[in-house]
Amino acid sequence: MLDWLLRKVSFSKLNFDNHFTMRIAVIGAGVWGKNLVKNLGELGALAAVADAVDSNRESVQEKYPDLPVYESGEELLGKEELDAVAIATPPHTHCAIALAAMKMGLDVFVEKPMTLDPAEAETMADYAKEKGRILMVGHLLxxxxxxxxxxxxxxxxxxxxxxxxxxxxxxxxxxxxxxxxxxxxxxxxxxxxxxxxxxxxxxxxxxxxxxxxxxxxxxxxxxxxxxxxxxxxxxxxxxxxxxxxxxxxxxxxxxxxxxxxxxxxxxxxxxxxxxxxxxxxxxxxxxxxxxQPLRLELEHFIDCCCTRDEPISGSSNGVACVNVLSRATK
CATH class of the missing domain: 3.30.360.10 (Dihydrodipicolinate Reductase; domain 2)
Incomplete structure (x- = not known):
């Protein structure tokens, strides 16, 4: 993993200095999602934001007045041309949003926990593999x-x-x-x-x-x-x-x-x-x-979207975590 941390510097310089830009939308700009918005904005990859809460949308528009902002992920996915989405909505909504995005050919970053249901986690992982999509879970540590x-x-x-x-x-x-x-x-x-x-x-x-x-x-x-x-x-x-x-x-x-x-x-x-x-x-x-681990995490996501390498916190890591948590709570 240290190898990646070392080479991520050269990756960022190679791609961003050559004006390479991924178009990544954030769905959910609340307590944690606003941090994704901030970091992706600083990386030059923020393309759009969706959030059901008026105050969250207003906060985004104050900082990014020219950024497209929507009330729902469904509306955003239907109107924007994207490369990937970052999902920071309540965990029980992750599966449906991630599947909809991957169905449209997008790579997906989903905040922890991947989902609250092991069966949904397996479905997300299997679908990502079937469609050749990058599916990365926000295991920040x-x-x-x-x-x-x-x-x-x-x-x-x-x-x-x-x-x-x-x-x-x-x-x-x-x-x-x-x-x-x-x-x-x-x-x-x-x-x-x-x-x-x-x-x-x-x-x-x-x-x-x-x-x-x-x-x-x-x-x-x-x-x-x-x-x-x-x-x-x-x-x-x-x-x-x-x-x-x-x-x-x-x-x-x-x-x-x-x-x-x-x-x-x-x-x-x-x-x-x-x-x-x-x-x-x-x-x-x-x-x-x-x-800053969040910046490193999002740079790694962009890296994997470009190289098609499996992320450190890829779907298998996400599924394993959900399985342990589910066994614990049973």
């Missing part, structure tokens, strides 16, 4: 330079055999009315756990608590077991007094900690040998990176 570094560090064997992966993502956040905190916050983390483990789990165990809305869990603990013996643990909460965004990877030769807030990867040279003896040789920061 996979485009954190630190995650790229950690993946290569693990795969190089420098940490030895991996024993556990532990993630925490909690804060006083926006409470949802349809998806629970695991589907809202945990999608990022599950995508990373699957990416780092390099395999799908054989066992999924979860515990959730609904404190505000019935059947909509505000606090969630997820435990995964993988064929290689790796165990993974995840805690998500949107009713939490402080911001926690941390990944801890325990291996035979040490412990890696990714402090997402400060964009640092710290190696703790702490080990326990087979005779249960403890060894502690201190710690050191081995990676720091502050690049």
């Amino acid at each position: 996979l485009y954190q330079p630190a995650i790229s570094f950690i993946k290569e560090y693990i795969d190089s064997g420098k940490l030895g055999r991996i024993r556990t992966l532990t993630q925490r993502r909690s804060k006083l956040g926006r409470v949802r009315s349809i998806e629970n905190v695991l589907w809202s916050f945990g999608v990022h983390d599950v995508a990373v756990l699957l990416h780092l483990a390099g395999e799908e789990p054989t066992e999924v165990v979860s515990f959730g608590h609904s404190g505000i809305s019935p059947n909509i869990e505000d606090d969630y603990h997820l435990h995964l077991s993988f064929p290689s013996g790796i165990k993974a643990n995840l805690h998500n909460s949107w009713l939490w007094p402080r911001v926690e965004r941390e990944l801890i990877i325990t291996g035979e030769k040490g412990i890696l900690v990714f402090d997402e807030v400060h964009s640092q990867v710290i190696l703790h040279k702490k080990t326990v040998t087979e005779d249960l003896a403890h060894h502690d040789q201190g710690n050191e920061v081995i990676f720091e990176g502050h690049d």
Whole structure:
């Protein structure tokens, strides 16, 4: 993945300096969609926007007065000539919009979660394959330079055999009315756990608590077991007094900690040998990176649309995440 992060600079220079422009429409310009609008606008690829909310459309038109803006994705798709769409509508609407866009020959970027239904996720992936379309899911954390570094560090064997992966993502956040905190916050983390483990789990165990809305869990603990013996643990909460965004990877030769807030990867040279003896040789920061993952993610989408390469967070990654989340909530 670091190879892509290095070559994306030359890609952007090659294409954008030669006035290459993709025409990408954003469907859904609300809380997160406005960030897609902003970044695609800065990349020179924003072609149109659709949103059902008057204030969202007005906000877009204030910033981009000459940009075509529509009330619905259906109207936009019927009138604009495009290369791709980026979908940031509520998750239960993703499948229908994505299928309609791919039917018109467009590539699709869909925000997380890919969908709330495993069957819909499979349908989207199969249709993309059948039509030869790029289908990329917005698993933002996979485009954190630190995650790229950690993946290569693990795969190089420098940490030895991996024993556990532990993630925490909690804060006083926006409470949802349809998806629970695991589907809202945990999608990022599950995508990373699957990416780092390099395999799908054989066992999924979860515990959730609904404190505000019935059947909509505000606090969630997820435990995964993988064929290689790796165990993974995840805690998500949107009713939490402080911001926690941390990944801890325990291996035979040490412990890696990714402090997402400060964009640092710290190696703790702490080990326990087979005779249960403890060894502690201190710690050191081995990676720091502050690049904007959303910009990297969207540049990767444009890259894949041009090269027809499978995205890092392609449909298979999206389907695997939805399957884990669905198993957890069942």
